[in-house]
Amino acid sequence: MQLYQNQHLKVYNSLSGKKEAFKPINEGHIGMYVCGPTVYSNVHLGNCRTFMSFDMIFRYFKHLGYKVRYVRNITDAGHLVDDAEDGEDKIAKKARLEQLEPMEVVQRYTVDFHTILQKFNFLPPSIEPTATGHIIEQIEIIKDIFEKGFAYEANGSVYFDVAKFNKTHEYGKLSGRKLEDMIANTRELAAQDEKKNPQDFALWKKAEPQHIMRWPSPWGDGFPGWHLECTAMSTKYLGETFDIHGGGMDLKFPHHECEIAQAEASNGHSPVNYWLHANMLTMNGKKMAKSTGNNILPGEIFTGDNKILSKAFSPSVVRFFMMQAHYTSILDLSNDALLASEKGYFRLMDALDTLKGIDTGKTSDFKVADWRQECYDAMNDDFNTPILIAKLFDAVKHINLIKEGKEQLTAADKETLEATLHAFIYDVLGLEGKTDTGAGTNKLSEVVTLLIELRKDARDNKDFATSDKIRDQLAAIGIQLKDGKEGTTFSVS
Ligand SMILES: [Zn+2]
Secondary structure (H helix, E strand, C coil): CCHHHCCCCEEEECCCCEEEECCCCCCCEEEEEECCCECCCCCCHHHHHHHHHHHHHHHHHHHCCCEEEEEECEECCCCEHHHCCCCCEHHHHHHHHHCCCHHHHHHHHHHHHHHHHHHCCCCCCCECCECHHHHHHHHHHHHHHHHCCCEEEECCEEEECHHHHHHHCCCCCCCCCCHHHHHHCCCCCCCCCCCCCCCCEEEEEECCCCCCCCECCCCCCEEECHHHHHHHHHHHHHCCCEEEEEEEHHHHHHHHHHHHHHHHHHHCCCCEEEEEEECCEEECCEECEHHHCECCCHHHHHHCCCCCCCCCCCHHHHHHHHHCCCCCCCEEECHHHHHHHHHHHHHHHHHHHHHHHCCCCCCCCCCHHHHHHHHHHHHHECCCHHHHHHHHHHHHHHHHHHHCCCCCCCHHHHHHHHHHHHHHHHHHCCCCCCCCHHHHHHHHHHHHHHHHHHHHHHHHCCCHHHHHHHHHHHHHCCEEEEEECCEEEEEEC
16 A cells, blocks of 8 residues: 555646646656756756755655656757747857857756755656757657648748647647737747748757757758757657646746647647646845846855855755745745744754654643644645645644653654654655754854854954964865955855
8 A cells, every 4th residue: 555545636737727636647657757957057046946846746756655757857959048949059159158068068067957956965867868869859759740730841940830730739728828819919020030920939940050069850950949859858758648747937938838739749649637837936035147146056055155145054954945935936035034944944853853862651642643644735735845844843842842741642653753754854855864964064153153253252352363363274174254244254165
């Protein structure tokens, strides 16, 4: 008997706009595809949140006893600047600017992506395919769409004929757009445009002579359109129809809409049963963007080497912070929010320690079995991690009352409580225990804060020999103090 047989999960399906009972195609098995990163720069913290949401979902499925094939791709070609139909390939542009081979760019940022995800304690996906590794499959799908009459060639490029597709299918059903409205709201095609209609999207783009990333095809040298790779890789590894497709909210249109159109044109049926979309991360109430400076890299949070936060925060604390919002809600990152999460994280971990040492009694004042089911109910309701965390803190409250002798717990209940807390905290939320760098970072932070205070006292007493000694010896072990208007902060190298 697996847990999923008596835990009834509901998921919010972006396609129907409703919460639906989740039923996989093959009982006990789940196929899940999530659009991965375009590896042309360091992984964005907002993208980490999206991938973390699906890591939590993957973990919960596994916890319920499902066998999951989780495919998350690496986009290493075909994604053009500004997600546009014309323009430079993001990888090729970076390669040109940094005078690197495109595959050097891909390698550098794939390694960065994996390093950061490992720090956040992600489980690796079952398969992590790349776009450049599936050019042949992509060409085959284009041929197929051609044969079905939904593609046309122009000047060595191949486009998807959206207007023709929409006559027999429904283009825009995922994002809730109507083709007629899209047509009414777009400019006329420029005279030099090869497309029949502005809504048409590229399946294959002709490579200009200076374009470095190119492959031969029946239509000449070129490269695949961005939307096509996900159709090719999801079909190859999960089949023509699979259970779950996930990604960031911003991918709903046009990326996922185009994936649906490509698959329906090629296979004749809908590719995905449940579309799940994760919401974005803002910082101090504003959209995160490199151009405005309202941006922080995950690594800069872990070391404390940034101008935005007062101190370093461990990956577990950041992960705990992200799990405190529902994955479909916008989450705002700020110094205060991280400080509060850190407090909460340690309170939770302390309670786990406390629970180990408590004496058991003859009766229980805490209804552990009911509480356990409430934890599952929270997760079964479209992976509601904030409600789950509130339930975990209910348990913390009882653990502390038991420790103070105000309540008691039977040995059997203690065992259930401990096992349930472990399952949700470590297996499902993916947090790491106090022995990890999290606790170390916190203790270190307390010690360095103490040294900063002693150094300030020394300086106030004009004892510059002591204040310099503290600064220099900390620097010697890799801890840099920075004096600013707001006081002294530190970073760890
Ligand atoms: Zn995709």
